[in-house]
Structure formats: structure tokens, C-alpha cells
Amino acid sequence: MDYTILVTGSTGNVGSQVVKQLSSFKGKVLAAVQSKNRAEEVKNTGAELVEMNFNNTETISAAFKGIQALFLLTPFVPNMIEISDNLVEQAKKANVNHIVKQSAFGSDTEQGITMNRLHREVEKIIESSGINYTFLRPMSFMQNYLGLADSIKTQGWFSFPLGDSKTSFVDTRDIAAVAVQALTKSSEHRSKTYNLTGPEAxxxxxxxxxxxxxxxxxxxxxxxxxxxxxxxxxxSGMQEWSVDSLMELFGFQKGSNASVVSPDVERVTGRKPISFVQFATDYAELFRPS
Ligand SMILES: NC(=O)c1ccc[n+]([C@@H]2O[C@H](COP(=O)([O-])OP(=O)(O)OC[C@H]3O[C@@H](n4cnc5c(N)ncnc54)[C@H](OP(=O)(O)O)[C@@H]3O)[C@@H](O)[C@H]2O)c1
Structure with a gap:
């Protein structure tokens, strides 16, 4: 029987890269999508699409049938713990062997900011589930700047309340590369937590x-x-909860923790993490005036 990996969040920043980088995997890859009609990019990766909604348990249990490994990524939303708790419960019922959870840098500090606190709660649920796990704790993504690319192109500037603080941003392709190792080599990566950063702050x-x-x-x-x-x-219409959480995150980024450089990407993948210059070069077209 094929070893089957299911990737949640497969249309997002990290999940789309995980699916892409699993394209040469010899087993079976299922890309969980909310709607097959909105998953054009994932369709070309060779993964099998399976419709699943985090708020609909029936779709989750159907999607998890027969899978061995799960890449678990949910958006950062107020009910992230409830959604994840249910995903882990369904994974237990489906006898999933290994969960690779997308968490966030700093989630070891239990009294930390909301994002870290929620991710740590989910990690604890997974730890007590009895399922093998690997936790990925990435720093802020380089790819967050892609979301600013259109306005950078038209106005020539971008803003943050971050002064001259430094952050060791990570490329989502590196997060995915580590995820792929953990998903495909369970015994080497079980019970491990990886802090994922770029090569410099x-x-x-x-x-x-x-x-x-x-x-x-x-x-x-x-x-x-x-x-x-x-x-x-x-x-801009953002919800109060999201604004508060982002302001907390900016506070974290202004502190010294966000400039920590971790060796874990290189340890797991055997190559140096992608630099911001490389990231910007790879996505140059998006930042150039049209
Ligand atoms: N951004 C950062 O700098 C950063 C840093 C560290 C950690 N993180 C963590 O990373 C995670 C976000 O990762 P990301 O940027 O890759 O996510 P993303 O690009 O926002 O993608 C979210 C994914 O979740 C799917 N999704 C949303 N609601 C769903 C539902 N009800 N049922 C099924 N699927 C659903 C989306 O599908 P659709 O496309 O169909 O909506 C999409 O594939 C969060 O947990 C965040 O805390 C982020």
C-alpha cells in the first residue's frame, strides 16, 4: 500500500510549496482544498485534490481515511484551537502515524503573544494525542512582502511600526523543504521541534x-x-482581533527574539537557508514597475 500524505492549507503560502516539493515523492499525496474550482495551481503538481473544510467534520474524516502522514496548517483565527483539536481527533480516529504541524517561532514561551499562545495550545493537544509529531516554528515569512508588492509597485514605499529592528525572515520554500523531510522520514524527525529562520536578521x-x-x-x-x-x-477593514494580534506580533518583532538565527533549516535540509536577496531576485517581476 502507498504511504499517503495529506497536506492541509495546500493553496496557501506554505502548503502550496509543500505540495509542489512532494511532487517527486514515491507515495501518494493528497492536497486538501476547500473547493476544487479554486485550486488551479495545486492541480498541476500531480497531487490528488480532496475537498475538505475545517468546519465540517464529515469532510475531514472522509479526507483522512487511509492517510499515514498529515501536514497540519490552519489559518491564524480566533477558533484555531477548536479547529485543530478536531483535526487531531479525526487524525487519531484515522490512525494517522505522524503529524507535521505548522506552528510559529516563539511558541515555546507559554506566556507569549496570542499567536504563540494559540500555537502552543495546539502543540500540546498533539503531544497528548499519542500521534508522532514534528513541530515547525517559522519566523515571519519573506513571502509576506509579496502581499505588499502591488502597493510597493504603485506607490514606491511600504510601512511598518518596526523602527530599525531586525528579523530573521524565513522563505516559505525552506519551511516546506523541512516539512517534506519530516513528512517522508517520520522516524528521523519524530518528537522534534525546528525553529525555522533565514540565514540573517x-x-x-x-x-x-x-x-x-x-x-x-x-x-x-x-x-x-x-x-x-x-x-x-x-x-482597511481588518477585524479588531486581527489588528490586536498583529500589533502584538510587531512588538515581538521589535524585541531581540526575532533576530535569532537558527541552524535548523540547514541541519534538516543539508543546505543553507534562502537569503532575502535570493527571495527578492526570484520574485523580482512582482516588484518591478509594469
Ligand atoms: N505569515 C507569517 O509570517 C507566519 C509566521 C509564522 C507562523 N505563521 C502561521 O502560518 C499559518 C499560515 O500559513 P500560510 O501563510 O501558509 O497560510 P495562508 O496562505 O493564509 O493559507 C491558509 C490556507 O488554509 C486554507 N483554509 C482556510 N480556511 C479553511 C477552512 N475552513 N477549511 C479548509 N482550509 C481552509 C486556505 O484555503 P483557501 O485558499 O481555500 O482559503 C489556505 O490553503 C498560520 O497558522 C500562522 O499563524 C505565519
């Missing part, structure tokens, strides 16, 4: 300089106050 001033070089035009980082950042996010 960099400030938004350095990021603006890199993007300027790549785009061939001046791109400026504007350091805004916490109050300004909060107002902008509220005006």
Missing part, C-alpha cells in the same frame, strides 16, 4: 534597499508609529 531599511536594487527604482521603508499602524489596519 535584517531590518526593513535593508529590505527596502534590496527591493530598490531588484526593482531598479527607489523603494522606501516608512517607519510609522504604533497608533498610525493600528489606524491604517482598522481603516
Amino acid at each position: 535584517i531590518s526593513n531599511y535593508e529590505i527596502a534597499e534590496t527591493l530598490s536594487n531588484i526593482a531598479g527604482r527607489k523603494i522606501t521603508y516608512v517607519d510609522v508609529s504604533a497608533d498610525d499602524a493600528r489606524k491604517r489596519m482598522k481603516n
Whole structure:
């Protein structure tokens, strides 16, 4: 029987890369999607699409039938613990052998910010489930800047309330590379927690300089106050809970923990993590004026 891996969040930043990098895996890969009609990119990876909604237990238990390994990624939402608790419960019922959970850097500090607190609660549920596990705790993604690419292209600047603080941003392709190792070599990676960062900590001033070089035009980082950042996010229609959580995250990024550089990507994959310059080069077209 084929070893079967199911990837949740397969249309997102990390999950899409996990599915892509599993394309040469000899067993079977199931990409869980909310709707087959909205999964064009995943369709070309060779993975089998399976419709599943985190809020519908029947779809979860049907999707988990016969799988051995699960990449568990949920969006960061207020009911993340309830959703994940149910996913783990269904994984137990389906006799899943190994869960690789996408968590977040800093989730070892139990009194930490909301994002870390919720991820740690989910990790504890998995620890007590009896299922083998690997926890991936990535730093902020380089790919978060892709979400700003359109406005950077039109206005030539981006802003954060982060001063000149440095963060060891990680490329989601590196998170996926570690996930693939853990999903396909369970015995080597069970009960392990990996802190996933890029090769260096960099400030938004350095990021603006890199993007300027790549785009061939001046791109400026504007350091805004916490109050300004909060107002902008509220005006853009973001929910209060999301705004509060992001402001906490900015506070974390301003602290010294976010500049920690971990050796874990290289330890697991055997190669250096992707640098921000490499990331920006690979996605250059998105930042260049059209
Ligand atoms: N961004 C960062 O810098 C960062 C850093 C560390 C940790 N994290 C953690 O990483 C996770 C987010 O990862 P990401 O950026 O890869 O996610 P993402 O791009 O936002 O994608 C979320 C995925 O979840 C799927 N999804 C949403 N609601 C669903 C539902 N009800 N049922 C089934 N699937 C559903 C989405 O499917 P659709 O496409 O169909 O909506 C999508 O595939 C969060 O847990 C966050 O805390 C993020």
C-alpha cells in the first residue's frame, strides 16, 4: 500500500510549496482544498485534490481515511484551537502515524503573544494525542512582502511600526523543504521541534534597499508609529482581533527574539537557508514597475 500524505492549507503560502516539493515523492499525496474550482495551481503538481473544510467534520474524516502522514496548517483565527483539536481527533480516529504541524517561532514561551499562545495550545493537544509529531516554528515569512508588492509597485514605499529592528525572515520554500523531510522520514524527525529562520536578521531599511536594487527604482521603508499602524489596519477593514494580534506580533518583532538565527533549516535540509536577496531576485517581476 502507498504511504499517503495529506497536506492541509495546500493553496496557501506554505502548503502550496509543500505540495509542489512532494511532487517527486514515491507515495501518494493528497492536497486538501476547500473547493476544487479554486485550486488551479495545486492541480498541476500531480497531487490528488480532496475537498475538505475545517468546519465540517464529515469532510475531514472522509479526507483522512487511509492517510499515514498529515501536514497540519490552519489559518491564524480566533477558533484555531477548536479547529485543530478536531483535526487531531479525526487524525487519531484515522490512525494517522505522524503529524507535521505548522506552528510559529516563539511558541515555546507559554506566556507569549496570542499567536504563540494559540500555537502552543495546539502543540500540546498533539503531544497528548499519542500521534508522532514534528513541530515547525517559522519566523515571519519573506513571502509576506509579496502581499505588499502591488502597493510597493504603485506607490514606491511600504510601512511598518518596526523602527530599525531586525528579523530573521524565513522563505516559505525552506519551511516546506523541512516539512517534506519530516513528512517522508517520520522516524528521523519524530518528537522534534525546528525553529525555522533565514540565514540573517535584517531590518526593513535593508529590505527596502534590496527591493530598490531588484526593482531598479527607489523603494522606501516608512517607519510609522504604533497608533498610525493600528489606524491604517482598522481603516482597511481588518477585524479588531486581527489588528490586536498583529500589533502584538510587531512588538515581538521589535524585541531581540526575532533576530535569532537558527541552524535548523540547514541541519534538516543539508543546505543553507534562502537569503532575502535570493527571495527578492526570484520574485523580482512582482516588484518591478509594469
Ligand atoms: N505569515 C507569517 O509570517 C507566519 C509566521 C509564522 C507562523 N505563521 C502561521 O502560518 C499559518 C499560515 O500559513 P500560510 O501563510 O501558509 O497560510 P495562508 O496562505 O493564509 O493559507 C491558509 C490556507 O488554509 C486554507 N483554509 C482556510 N480556511 C479553511 C477552512 N475552513 N477549511 C479548509 N482550509 C481552509 C486556505 O484555503 P483557501 O485558499 O481555500 O482559503 C489556505 O490553503 C498560520 O497558522 C500562522 O499563524 C505565519
